[in-house]
Amino acid sequence: MNDNILKGNLLVAQGGGPTAVINQSMVGVVLEAKKYPQVEKIYGAVHGVEGIVNEAFMDLTRETLANLEAVAATPSSALMSTRVKPTAEFCAKMFESMKAHNIRFFFYIGGNDSSDTVRIVNEEAKRQNYDFRAVHIPKTVDNDLVINDHTPGFGSAARYVASAFAGINYDNRALSGVYIGVIMGRHAGFLTGAAALGKVYEDDGPHLIYFPEKPFVIESFLADVKAVYEKYGRCIVAVSEGIQDEQGEAIITKLQDNIEKDAHGNVQLSGTGALGDLLVAEVKAKLGIGRVRADTLGYMQRSFLGCVSDVDQKEAREVAEKAVQFALIDNKDGSVVIERTGDYAIDFRLVDLKEIAALTKHMPAEFMNAAGNNVTEAFIKYAKPLIGSGFNPGARLRSPMVEPILKK
Amino acid sequence: MNDNILKGNLLVAQGGGPTAVINQSMVGVVLEAKKYPQVEKIYGAVHGVEGIVNEAFMDLTRETLANLEAVAATPSSALMSTRVKPTAEFCAKMFESMKAHNIRFFFYIGGNDSSDTVRIVNEEAKRQNYDFRAVHIPKTVDNDLVINDHTPGFGSAARYVASAFAGINYDNRALSGVYIGVIMGRHAGFLTGAAALGKVYEDDGPHLIYFPEKPFVIESFLADVKAVYEKYGRCIVAVSEGIQDEQGEAIITKLQDNIEKDAHGNVQLSGTGALGDLLVAEVKAKLGIGRVRADTLGYMQRSFLGCVSDVDQKEAREVAEKAVQFALIDNKDGSVVIERTGDYAIDFRLVDLKEIAALTKHMPAEFMNAAGNNVTEAFIKYAKPLIGSGFNPGARLRSPMVEPILKK
Numbered sequence: 120m121n122d123n124i125l126k127g128n129l130l131v132a133q134g135g136g137p138t139a140v141i142n143q144s145m146v147g148v149v150l151e152a153k154k155y156p157q158v159e160k161i162y163g164a165v166h167g168v169e170g171i172v173n174e175a176f177m178d179l180t181r182e183t184l185a186n187l188e189a190v191a192a193t194p195s196s197a198l199m200s201t202r203v204k205p206t207a208e209f210c211a212k213m214f215e216s217m218k219a220h221n222i223r224f225f226f227y228i229g230g231n232d233s234s235d236t237v238r239i240v241n242e243e244a245k246r247q248n249y250d251f252r253a254v255h256i257p258k259t260v261d262n263d264l265v266i267n268d269h270t271p272g273f274g275s276a277a278r279y280v281a282s283a284f285a286g287i288n289y290d291n292r293a294l295s296g297v298y299i300g301v302i303m304g305r306h307a308g309f310l311t312g313a314a315a316l317g318k319v320y321e322d323d324g325p326h327l328i329y330f331p332e333k334p335f336v337i338e339s340f341l342a343d344v345k346a347v348y349e350k351y352g353r354c355i356v357a358v359s360e361g362i363q364d365e366q367g368e369a370i371i372t373k374l375q376d377n378i379e380k381d382a383h384g385n386v387q388l389s390g391t392g393a394l395g396d397l398l399v400a401e402v403k404a405k406l407g408i409g410r411v412r413a414d415t416l417g418y419m420q421r422s423f424l425g426c427v428s429d430v431d432q433k434e435a436r437e438v439a440e441k442a443v444q445f446a447l448i449d450n451k452d453g454s455v456v457i458e459r460t461g462d463y464a465i466d467f468r469l470v471d472l473k474e475i476a477a478l479t480k481h482m483p484a485e486f487m488n489a490a491g492n493n494v495t496e497a498f499i500k501y502a503k504p505l506i507g508s509g510f511n512p513g514a515r516l517r518s519p520m521v522e523p524i525l526k527k
Numbered sequence: 528m529n530d531n532i533l534k535g536n537l538l539v540a541q542g543g544g545p546t547a548v549i550n551q552s553m554v555g556v557v558l559e560a561k562k563y564p565q566v567e568k569i570y571g572a573v574h575g576v577e578g579i580v581n582e583a584f585m586d587l588t589r590e591t592l593a594n595l596e597a598v599a600a601t602p603s604s605a606l607m608s609t610r611v612k613p614t615a616e617f618c619a620k621m622f623e624s625m626k627a628h629n630i631r632f633f634f635y636i637g638g639n640d641s642s643d644t645v646r647i648v649n650e651e652a653k654r655q656n657y658d659f660r661a662v663h664i665p666k667t668v669d670n671d672l673v674i675n676d677h678t679p680g681f682g683s684a685a686r687y688v689a690s691a692f693a694g695i696n697y698d699n700r701a702l703s704g705v706y707i708g709v710i711m712g713r714h715a716g717f718l719t720g721a722a723a724l725g726k727v728y729e730d731d732g733p734h735l736i737y738f739p740e741k742p743f744v745i746e747s748f749l750a751d752v753k754a755v756y757e758k759y760g761r762c763i764v765a766v767s768e769g770i771q772d773e774q775g776e777a778i779i780t781k782l783q784d785n786i787e788k789d790a791h792g793n794v795q796l797s798g799t800g801a802l803g804d805l806l807v808a809e810v811k812a813k814l815g816i817g818r819v820r821a822d823t824l825g826y827m828q829r830s831f832l833g834c835v836s837d838v839d840q841k842e843a844r845e846v847a848e849k850a851v852q853f854a855l856i857d858n859k860d861g862s863v864v865i866e867r868t869g870d871y872a873i874d875f876r877l878v879d880l881k882e883i884a885a886l887t888k889h890m891p892a893e894f895m896n897a898a899g900n901n902v903t904e905a906f907i908k909y910a911k912p913l914i915g916s917g918f919n920p921g922a923r924l925r926s927p928m929v930e931p932i933l934k935k
Contacts, residue, residue, distance in 0.1 A: 133701070136702070137697070137701045160929075162929060163924070163926065165928075174929070174931040174933055175928070176928065176929040177924060177926040177927070177928055177929070178926050178927050178928070178929050179924070179926050180926075181926050181927055182925065182926055186922060186924070186925055189921070189922035190921075190922050190923065192919070192922075193697060193921030193922055193923075194694045194697055194698070195694065195697030195698045195700070195701045196697075196701040197697075197923060197924045198924065199700060199701045200701040200702050201702075202702065215933060216933060219932040220929070220932060281832075282831055282832040282833050282834075283832070285832040286602045286603065286826075286827065286830035286831045287826055287827075287830060289601060289603030289604075289605075289830060289832075290545050290602070290603045290826050290829070290830040292603070292607060293541070293545045293603045293604040293605075293608040294544070294545070294607075294609075294610065298826070317832065391800065391804055391807070391820075391821065392799065392800010392804055392821070392823055393800065393804060395799075396799055396800055396801060396804075399799070412799075412826070413799065413800070414823065414825030414826055414827065415822065415823065415825075416825075416827075417823075417824075418694075418695055418698050418820070418822055419691050419694065419695075419827070421698070422694035422695055422697060422698040423691055423694045424689075424690040424691070424693040424694040424919075424920070424921060425690050425834065425918075425919065426690075426833065426834070511600070511832075511833065512832070513597070513598075513600065513601030513602065513832060514597035514598050514600075515598065515601075515605060516571070516585060516587070516594070516598055516605045516606070517590065517594060518571065518585040518586050518587050518588075518589050518590055519586050520573075520583070520584065520585055521568075521570060521582070521585070521586050521628070523582040524582065524627040524628060525582055525623060525624060525627050526581075526582055
């Protein structure tokens, strides 16, 4: 046993938007950490970095295994979350608190804003010559972390979106019209693309898919809808909340007088039906179609109870176990990334926080068709394994039509 | 064998809004009908009464059992639906078509508008001295058919709403604020009340529930939200799309300039986020709360793939089997109703179509609290069995907080 081995308390925290599997990662940290004698106490910061500054720590060493597993299967962040982006002053306060509590291992589960927080924290630690390990554990329903093949949380959200559109497709066949579903994903269209994962037949919806990565031109959109409606007598559209015009202005900002922004300077896109209602008004006014409806899929995409990908659950657990191993066995800092090593198999590696922090991954060109209004087969092949097992897309009747008698 | 026994073809149709289990009823008719030699062919009308007029019949006798069962497990109306309300002239055309195809047994699966259609059709049959049996099979996510304890389709929609709010509750705990979820149900608040079925702890949301049966007073709503927000630091509201003011005017009609109405004279309430957005604007403006979000739960409530109550599935199948038995064994017309006979057990009986048709059931007074802003224990006891088995509401961490060091 090395006497110089780093010993002390461990802290886990959850940041940013919740996902269906972010608690799998939190529980993965706790259960793996219990195997290392140099970890004295396992703390959870309540409300992310806010909890660190406020010394709001739960003693997770006191949880039972049964309750940890029950929490792991529960959507959203059991330790609560935060949208705070630490400033230099905020970081100084975090360290005062962490040092006072002898925290030597820090695991922050979050998206690219959270990975940037881990980077700042880690640089502050080095500046203060405070010996500790800090590892970022990826999560985001947007799937927009660079280097990662995909991120925990995306698969379950994709399963929700695929299930919603597969159901909507049957609904829209029964009572035809134009349906527009607005999907989360500020800068990345992966989750919007997932709307296509429940398709079986050529004429199944969604028939059109619009991404933040491609300029959204209202005239092209209307022409697309018209063409589909004339062909099938109905049209299902999946559209990202983050669609932008050719000048990069978000379509939704053209609507709202008072744009709400968060601490990261991001415009509020979720929690409002405005974008869907605008697009409905355009289709009704310009195409003269009677039945036009929009739904904004909303927070159910990341938090709906009971819609979860088993693949996503497993990976969210594993990525956290690996994070603890990288810190405790290898004595390293960084961000754990997921690599695809087979069809379908993954592995994990640790990268420098600078490679992840505050960067955004976008849909690669080969995942979108040339017209920018649908996904490609390459996207389906990429995303399908992530939504997990037991996805049953349903079935249609296959009976022949009866010969008419009166109209013969 | 009675030589005077009614013989001929059987027709099944689906009307109104789809549900997650309406295909269970359709398949229930087909499979039960196959047991009676006097039923020659089993037809399905495509797009409800429209299909009858247009002679658009599928020959369901040619389906395989495996495909019928796969269709039964698929949400929405596999035979397609319609919102057409037959006029006298329309009924005359329906009869011309039905007589031409020797249809002697007619089963129409639908809500109160559809039961009225069956009533009109049946009276037309008697007027024309055409010997046939017509039975209405209930379905509606709104749960608003009179006499019925509940209706097939409600349990699955209620499970969706309960799952959505249980997830939203965890999400809202993690990132607190005011959340408003708008729920289907034009005249009846049953589905809105289902938002409470996933609650475990006293401080779990939804904290406030508003029904179409109680006048919605914006000032009272704001006072309610303020009180909850001050108590818990967050507030989750479930509100029916059909909330009305004291004069009976729908809150949503105060917003929209061009109100869309369907063939039954109903205002469009679903497929728009307008009501939620209005309520958000009120809370932000009058209470000065920063993070206020609204979701309109939308068509997912009735069509989401994979969220279904096993109790609802079973009952939707049974009610159709019973319909066929009442027509084929008892030689009777009517509407099949569900009665609760135990805790929890049900049975079925046939009532006259006049008792059901075009009437609306409302939330009884004992299901809503005196303030009109929440459900009662009586409602929970009533609705909980209907969402089926395997509903797991999740779990919270139970760890003690760590003693502060710096703030001591």
